[in-house]
Amino acid sequence: MYDFLIAPFVEFGFMQRALAGSLMLALGACPVGVFLMLRRMSLTGDAMAHAILPGAAAGFLLYGLQIVPMTIGGLIAGVIVALGAGAVSRFTVQREDASMAAFYLISLALGVLIVSLRGSSVDLMHVLFGTVLALNDDALTLIALISGVTLLTLAIFWRALVAECLDPLFLRSVSRLGTPAHFIFLGLVVLNLVGGFQALGTLLSVGLMMLPAAAARFWTSRVEPMCVLAFGFGAISCVSGLLVSYHASLPSGPAIILSAGAIYLASILFGTRGVFNTRLRRHRHRTA
Amino acid sequence: MTDACLTFKDLTLGYNSHPAVHHLNGSIRSGSLTAVVGANGSGKSTLMKGIVGVLKPMAGICTVTSGKRVAYLPQQSELDRSFPARVVDLVSLGLWPRRGLLGRYTREDRDSVSKALMAVGLEGFEKRAIDTLSGGQLQRALFARVLVQDADLILLDEPFNAVDAKTVGDLIKLIQRWHGENRTVMVVAHDLELVRAHFPNTLLLARQPVAWGETQEVLRPENLLKARRFDEAWHDDAPWCEPDDGHGHAHSHAHAHGHDERHHHDHGEVHDHPDHESGPRAA
Numbered sequence: 130m131y132d133f134l135i136a137p138f139v140e141f142g143f144m145q146r147a148l149a150g151s152l153m154l155a156l157g158a159c160p161v162g163v164f165l166m167l168r169r170m171s172l173t174g175d176a177m178a179h180a181i182l183p184g185a186a187a188g189f190l191l192y193g194l195q196i197v198p199m200t201i202g203g204l205i206a207g208v209i210v211a212l213g214a215g216a217v218s219r220f221t222v223q224r225e226d227a228s229m230a231a232f233y234l235i236s237l238a239l240g241v242l243i244v245s246l247r248g249s250s251v252d253l254m255h256v257l258f259g260t261v262l263a264l265n266d267d268a269l270t271l272i273a274l275i276s277g278v279t280l281l282t283l284a285i286f287w288r289a290l291v292a293e294c295l296d297p298l299f300l301r302s303v304s305r306l307g308t309p310a311h312f313i314f315l316g317l318v319v320l321n322l323v324g325g326f327q328a329l330g331t332l333l334s335v336g337l338m339m340l341p342a343a344a345a346r347f348w349t350s351r352v353e354p355m356c357v358l359a360f361g362f363g364a365i366s367c368v369s370g371l372l373v374s375y376h377a378s379l380p381s382g383p384a385i386i387l388s389a390g391a392i393y394l395a396s397i398l399f400g401t402r403g404v405f406n407t408r409l410r411r412h413r414h415r416t417a
Numbered sequence: 418m419t420d421a422c423l424t425f426k427d428l429t430l431g432y433n434s435h436p437a438v439h440h441l442n443g444s445i446r447s448g449s450l451t452a453v454v455g456a457n458g459s460g461k462s463t464l465m466k467g468i469v470g471v472l473k474p475m476a477g478i479c480t481v482t483s484g485k486r487v488a489y490l491p492q493q494s495e496l497d498r499s500f501p502a503r504v505v506d507l508v509s510l511g512l513w514p515r516r517g518l519l520g521r522y523t524r525e526d527r528d529s530v531s532k533a534l535m536a537v538g539l540e541g542f543e544k545r546a547i548d549t550l551s552g553g554q555l556q557r558a559l560f561a562r563v564l565v566q567d568a569d570l571i572l573l574d575e576p577f578n579a580v581d582a583k584t585v586g587d588l589i590k591l592i593q594r595w596h597g598e599n600r601t602v603m604v605v606a607h608d609l610e611l612v613r614a615h616f617p618n619t620l621l622l623a624r625q626p627v628a629w630g631e632t633q634e635v636l637r638p639e640n641l642l643k644a645r646r647f648d649e650a651w652h653d654d655a656p657w658c659e660p661d662d663g664h665g666h667a668h669s670h671a672h673a674h675g676h677d678e679r680h681h682h683d684h685g686e687v688h689d690h691p692d693h694e695s696g697p698r699a700a
């Protein structure tokens with residue numbers, strides 16, 4: 130048991146780094162995922178993950194596989210797309226899903242173009258899928274910073290975010306914070322995706338953001354426990370994914386996301402608000 | 418009028434250069450209880466949005482006397498009922514004007530929330546998820562939120578829609594309580610019997626005010642007939658409404674849509690009615 134569960138993390142530095150990096154990532158990304166889901170923007174994370182590609186690719190093209198330039202590039206591209214799509218939806222008739230789709234497709238095409246300038250598709254795979262087993266100190270510091278900033282920002286803007294999700298018109302009638310809160314939130318989404326791409330790659334970091342959140346929805350009907358539970362699911366996915374990856378020699382990123390996927394599927398079936406409890410079991414009911 | 422809570426100066430509100438409220442002048446007295454009536458599309462909800470400020474005026478201005486806090490219950494709520502929140506979370510939103518983004522909720526605040534829930538007959542519902550509430554219960558909860566907001570000017574847009582008679586009675590009692598506390602209340606309503614029975618003042622709208630003042634005067638058959646002939650449709654070929662210098666229209670004010678300053682006149686029967694019907698003069 131010890132050999133299977135604990136030893137890999139004790140014996141190997143790269144496993145410790147991978148664990149620390151992915152857990153910190155989950156700490157910030159999972160609550161952000163909960164709000165994305167509650168705002169019905171679950172696919173926005175996916176779109177944003179594509180949108181940061183040209184920035185990351187430009188950084189990669191200029192400086193090689195370096196975390197800092199790629200991160201800054203990704204951040205810039207992500208913020209441009211988030212602001213552009215957010216502004217179009219807030220100030221024109223177009224809804225956010227359409228404007229987001231338009232902006233991220235443009236961005237993705239640009240990204241593929243930039244990567245192809247360098248040549249090989251192996252590079253592209255690296256940018257898209259990352260590698261959690263090769264996290265260096267820079268990357269760990271960056272992830273720690275991002276999860277810290279994320280938690281702090283969520284704590285400060287919590288009330289505005291909840292109000293903006295629950296009753297946006299009410300918030301507009303008592304405060305001007307609705308629109309800034311929305312953009313700050315989009316900024317957090319970009320930040321966490323960028324933080325994740327060194328470890329998991331742009332595509333898989335969305336998985337760590339959305340799958341635990343989606344799973345947590347089946348267990349609770351309040352926001353605070355949902356965020357905590359989402360992080361819990363995220364953390365379990367990280368540990369089990371890394372273990373599976375270590376013992377079965379599988380790529381670590383997909384193993385983590387598939388673990389989260391397994392938790393999601395189990396939650397659909399067995400969650401307190403899942404299929405078995407709400408559909409299949411016959412409920413006794415009270416008289417009033 | 419020195420004790421006006423709300424003043425309209427040549428206020429025109431609308432959408433895409435078509436006015437929904439046209440050149441409204443007048444004021445709402447502090448502590449008054451006013452029903453806003455009129456056909457569908459006569460500009461009642463638009464007026465409410467203009468007062469709260471979620472819709473920018475096309476021309477003119479609408480001023481809420483400074484220091485007055487406004488509470489607004491919209492007709493078409495953007496409330497997301499699938500959001501995982503409890504009744505107490507929803508009602509606590511009403512603490513925003515007092516506590517803002519970061520202020521801690523004190524024991525007093527929590528007390529005011531439970532008192533509000535009791536006042537609307539929802540004690541014991543604190544922990545219920547909002548997606549399990551009936552329409553009437555939700556409306557009661559939203560009234561509780563208005564109570565918590567503790568506002569000086571309360572705007573209710575069709576609060577009696579799809580609500581049973583008992584709930585209407587309870588909500589009316591709350592409105593009268595606010596009136597008794599010298600708060601200013603404006604309520605959009607359709608049930609004229611209800612308006613006659615409970616509202617001292619009425620504004621009858623048909624894009625322009627058809628009549629405004631004491632309820633029994635306003636709701637006279639000839640006024641109602643005039644309002645009923647109101648032509649709700651927009652006409653794309655309607656002539657532009659030219660600024661009338663004689664009245665000193667301030668047409669250069671806010672232009673949220675960046676349109677031409679001018680806007681359409683309607684062809685409605687109310688057209689021959691003076692634009693500048695003034696507000697109630699009741700003491």
